[in-house]
Amino acid sequence: AQSVTQPDIHITVSEGASLELRCNYSYGATPYLFWYVQSPGQGLQLLLKYFSGDTLVQGIKGFEAEFKRSQSSFNLRKPSVHWSDAAEYFCAVGGRVGDTGRRALTFGSGTRLQVQP
Amino acid sequence: GAGVSQSPSNKVTEKGKDVELRCDPISGHTALYWYRQRLGQGLEFLIYFQGNSAPDKSGLPSDRFSAERTGESVSTLTIQRTQQEDSAVYLCASSYTGTGNQPQHFGDGTRLSIL
16 A cells, blocks of 8 residues: 655744755555645645656746655755745655555645744 | 635534535546545545546545535535534545546635534
């Protein structure tokens, strides 16, 4: 069964500092990987996705993520954080899950980002 | 509309009452998902619809929960005899297909509060 681990529940960075949010996955085949952001009171917005090819993917709002198969990781990065980036970030892996083999996303438990002025 | 639409945005009800939550997916999206998000937690899968196939109900927490979808359009999630532990944000998402490699597009959710 596929699973996603986001080891950091809460991260605080200063505005203008760099950011890296960790994501580790478990999946038996080539994974489809996603990062979503959730602002308070809103649904989830897709930041970026990885299906195949170049292991460094660019997303919206200046975010990027790097797929490292050897480490089963898909960490999210941003070189300079803005106050508006404060939100909850979810990593997800797509594929077949559960006993039914349904195709869906499995989400990590999220990392809450605080940005200090 | 261009995105996934959910209604109501907020619902407050008394314990024991039934509630119905609505999701209007993006036009043309064959796959539709319901998730529950408890305060400060991640997303918990509830149910998945894919085209005209039988829905995957493996995530429904009890028989008080049910959902329907008419064709590839609107879906309703019904919770009967609500309990306080049902308080959460219920999120709906749709994707073009259900192949697992398609990004899911989320609505803003329905915040359900059980008194």
